[in-house]
Amino acid sequence: MPVLTVVGAQWGDEGKGKIVDxxxxxxxxxxxYQGGANAGHEVVVGGENxxxxxxxxxxxxxxxxxxxxxxxxLDPDSFLGEIAGLNKRGIKTKGxxxxxxxxxxxxxxxxxxxxxxxGADGQTKIGSTKRGISPxxxxxxxxxxxxxxxxxxxxxxxxxxxxxxxxxxxLFRHLYKSKPLTAGVLWKAISADAKALLPYMADxxxxxxxxxxxxxxxxxxxxQGTLLDIDFGTYPYVTASNSTAGGSATGTGLGPTRIGYVLxxxxxxxxxxxxxxxxxxxxxxxxxxxxELGGEYGRTTGRAxxxxxxxxxxxxxxxxxxGLDGLAITKxxxxxxxxxxxxxxxxxxxxxxxxxxxxxxxxLAKAKPVTVKLKGWNAPTTGAKTFAQLPxxxxxxxxxxxxxxxxxxxxxxxGAERNKTIVVDSKLKSWKF
Ligand code: GDP
Numbered sequence: 001m002p003v004l005t006v007v008g009a010q011w012g013d014e015g016k017g018k019i020v021d022x023x024x025x026x027x028x029x030x031x032x033y034q035g036g037a038n039a040g041h042e043v044v045v046g047g048e049n050x051x052x053x054x055x056x057x058x059x060x061x062x063x064x065x066x067x068x069x070x071x072x073x074l075d076p077d078s079f080l081g082e083i084a085g086l087n088k089r090g091i092k093t094k095g096x097x098x099x100x101x102x103x104x105x106x107x108x109x110x111x112x113x114x115x116x117x118x119g120a121d122g123q124t125k126i127g128s129t130k131r132g133i134s135p136x137x138x139x140x141x142x143x144x145x146x147x148x149x150x151x152x153x154x155x156x157x158x159x160x161x162x163x164x165x166x167x168x169x170x171l172f173r174h175l176y177k178s179k180p181l182t183a184g185v186l187w188k189a190i191s192a193d194a195k196a197l198l199p200y201m202a203d204x205x206x207x208x209x210x211x212x213x214x215x216x217x218x219x220x221x222x223x224q225g226t227l228l229d230i231d232f233g234t235y236p237y238v239t240a241s242n243s244t245a246g247g248s249a250t251g252t253g254l255g256p257t258r259i260g261y262v263l264x265x266x267x268x269x270x271x272x273x274x275x276x277x278x279x280x281x282x283x284x285x286x287x288x289x290x291x292e293l294g295g296e297y298g299r300t301t302g303r304a305x306x307x308x309x310x311x312x313x314x315x316x317x318x319x320x321x322x323g324l325d326g327l328a329i330t331k332x333x334x335x336x337x338x339x340x341x342x343x344x345x346x347x348x349x350x351x352x353x354x355x356x357x358x359x360x361x362x363x364l365a366k367a368k369p370v371t372v373k374l375k376g377w378n379a380p381t382t383g384a385k386t387f388a389q390l391p392x393x394x395x396x397x398x399x400x401x402x403x404x405x406x407x408x409x410x411x412x413x414x415g416a417e418r419n420k421t422i423v424v425d426s427k428l429k430s431w432k433f
Contacts, residue, residue, distance in 0.1 A: 001212075001259070001433050002216065002218065002260060002433060003212060003220070003254065003259050003261075004217075004220070004260065004262075004263060004431070004433065005220040005248040006020050006023065006219065006220065006263045006265060006328075007226060007262065007264055007265070008222055008223075008225030008226060008228075008264075008266075009225065009226050009264035009266040009315060009319070009322070009324070010227060010266055010267065010271070010318070011225050011271065012225040012228055013225075013267075013296075013305065014225060014265040014267050015265060015267060015330035015331060015413060016221070016222070016265045017041035017042055017043055018330070018413060018421075020057050020219070021041075021043045021060070022418055022421060023428065024058045024060075024064060025061055027058060027061075027218065028063075028064060028065065028211065028216040028218070029058070029067060029207075029208065029216060029217070029218040030057060030058025030059075030064055030065075030067070030219045030221060031056060031066075031221065031252055032054070032056050032067070032068050032069060032220075032221055033072065033222065033247050033248045033250075033251030034069075034071040034222070034223060034243055034247045034251045035072060035133065035224055035239060035241055035243065036054065036072060036073040036074065036078075036131060036132075037053040037075045037078035037079070037106070038053075038133045038223075038224075039054075039223030040052070040053055040299055041053075043057050043060060045060045048089070050089075051299075053082060054068065054072070054074065054078055055086065056068070056097075057221065059086060059091060059093065059097060060091065066096060067097075067098050067099075067100070067204045067208065068097070068098070068099040068200075068204075069103070069204060069252040069253070070100040070205070070251060070252065072100075072103050072251065073103070073105070073106050073133055073136040073137060074105055074148065074197075075105075075111075075131065075132065076105060076106075076190070077193070078106075078131075079197070080196050080197070098204050098207065099148055099197070099201055099202070100148070100202075100252075100253070101147065101148050101149030101201050102148070102149065102205075103147060103148050104136055104137075104140045104145045104146065104148075105145070105146045105147065105151075106131070106132040106133065106135075106136040107132070107136075107146065108186060109161075109164070109165070110132030110135035110136045110139070112178070112181065113132070113135040113168060113172075116172065116178055117176075134240040136240075138240075144160055145160070146161070146190070148198075148201050151191070151198060152194075157187060157190070157191075158183055158184075158187055161186055161187060162183045165182070165186075169181065204252070204253065205254075208254045209253070209254060212258050217431050218254070220254075220259075222243050222244075222245070222248065223243060224239045224243040225243060226243065226244055226317075226318040226321060229242055229243045229321075230242055232244055232317075234277065234361055235360075237274070237275055237361065244321055245262045245322040245323060260433025261427060261433040262323055262325050263325065263326050263327075263328055263410060263411070264315075264322055264327050265327075265328045265330060266315060266318075266328065266329055267294075267310075267329070267330050268330070268332045268334065268335050268397075269307060269308065269309060269310050269335065270307070270308040270311050270314070271296050271306060271307050272306045272308070273298060273303055273306070277361055277365040278306055278308055279308075279313075279314075279344060279367040279369045280310070280314075280344045280371075281307070282308050282309070287306065287308075290307040291304060291307050293334050294331060294334040308344075309342045309343055309344055309369070310343045310344070311344040312344055312345055312401065312404045312405065313344055313345065313346060313347060313355060313356075314357055315327075315401070315404075316404060317356070319405045319406065319407045325408075325410070325433075326410025326428070327405065327407050327408070328410060328411040328412075328413065329398060329401065329413065331413065332381050332390075332394065332413065333382045333414045335376065335377075335397075336377065336378070336380055336382075337378065339376045339378050340373055340374070340375065340376050341373070342371040342372065342373050343371060343372055343374060343400065343401075344369040345372050346370035347364075347367035347370060348367070348370055349367050350366065353370060374396070374397055375393050376393065377394040378393075379394075381394055382414050382420060385422065386422060387422055390414075408425060409424055410424055410425035410427075410428055411423050411425065411428060
């Protein structure tokens with residue numbers, strides 16, 4: 001069953017971009033299954049830098065077909081802009097990129113709502129990227145959204161828009177004190193994009209099932225990370241979709257029994273962007289050191305990421321809720337100069353020691369990390385081509401992670417470049433899952 005799902009096992013920014021790009025090279029299909037233009041991968045191919053938000057990274061590999069699944073919310077402006085950028089650089093998208101007719105559309109009204117909600121007084125800021133993702137998913141669940149296939153039926157679109165705006169305009173007018181929107185103006189903008197978008201629509205669910213049957217290699221790429229998942233993340237500081245492995249079934253139309261391998265990408269330490277509890281966070285002095293070593297700044301925002309020791313309680317939880325078959329440990333090299341490391345093995349909440357990941361943010365905020373000190377290898381790892389070539393102490397660190405999470409280390413990344421990768425699990429080379 002050569003279907004591989006790659007998920008972030010932490011709070012996002014795990015280095016998924018590099019891992020997905022590496023594996024996409026061997027894949028025949030690369031599929032996005034959730035999220036929207038809030039995701040961002042920077043991939044370097046042949047010395048060229050590409051930033052992809054909605055288009056799967058397989059687009060950079062000739063011969064790979066790319067699918068935007070039904071679970072994704074598609075922002076037409078962002079998508080068409082990305083395509084134009086790729087085409088300008090000689091990368092073909094026609095006949096190589098397909099969108100599910102069931103994918104919901106992020107409309108200007110969703111972006112307006114997002115901006116108004118985050119800016120409104122008294123609203124809890126959850127660190128939204130203001131790209132309209134959450135309002136799009138709200139409309140999907142509220143049954144007033146528009147899907148790609150709907151663009152073929154203007155009358156239906158107008159009806160849906162009118163229904164949707166009935167409620168939203170009350171909010172715009174009275175709560176957010178902003179201008180109401182009209183269905184006609186919205187439709188005009190959307191219908192202008194429809195002509196460019198509809199040629200990319202295809203029966204992607206059918207395509208993927210046929211690909212599965214024919215034994216093709218399918219890579220499903222998750223955006224964000226497990227702890228940002230709408231169900232399993234640190235609610236409410238989460239994204240609006242299921243970034244965990246289950247989303248790769250519901251967000252593509254390829255049933256869960258078809259997934260052969262779930263790979264969780266995880267840094268050798270932990271980072272978190274923005275608000276929310278973070279039990280393994282380092283003190284300010286050491287936080288600064290690790291941030292500088294790891295270059296932990298947001299790709300598009302430049303926002304400094306908070307850093308911490310590897311949280312094994314959170315990672316074991318991620319292993320469980322994703323059913324991980326293997327771990328891809330990235331940025332091991334960033335820890336090369338440490339003489340001593342710590343890992344979090346439990347939390348102390350009040351007088352209790354807990355080993356499970358708390359369900360509420362309030363509990364997590366009270367959690368004091370219980371750590372175990374491990375020896376640092378204090379030697380370069382970047383030159384290692386095999387697991388055996390890694391310093392013995394670094395191998396011990398990886399073995400500790402394996403033992404604690406009960407998931408094997410399938411891949412180790414020791415540098416940003418593609419060749420700085422050690423594929424430990426041979427299944428990831430042969431795609432025989
Ligand atoms: P993503 O969105 O999950 O891909 O994560 P980021 O946007 O934070 O990207 C991770 C950054 O770290 C990128 O600049 C990568 O090139 C870089 N990177 C990935 N793996 C490694 C690694 O093993 N070592 C080092 N030094 N850098 C890495």
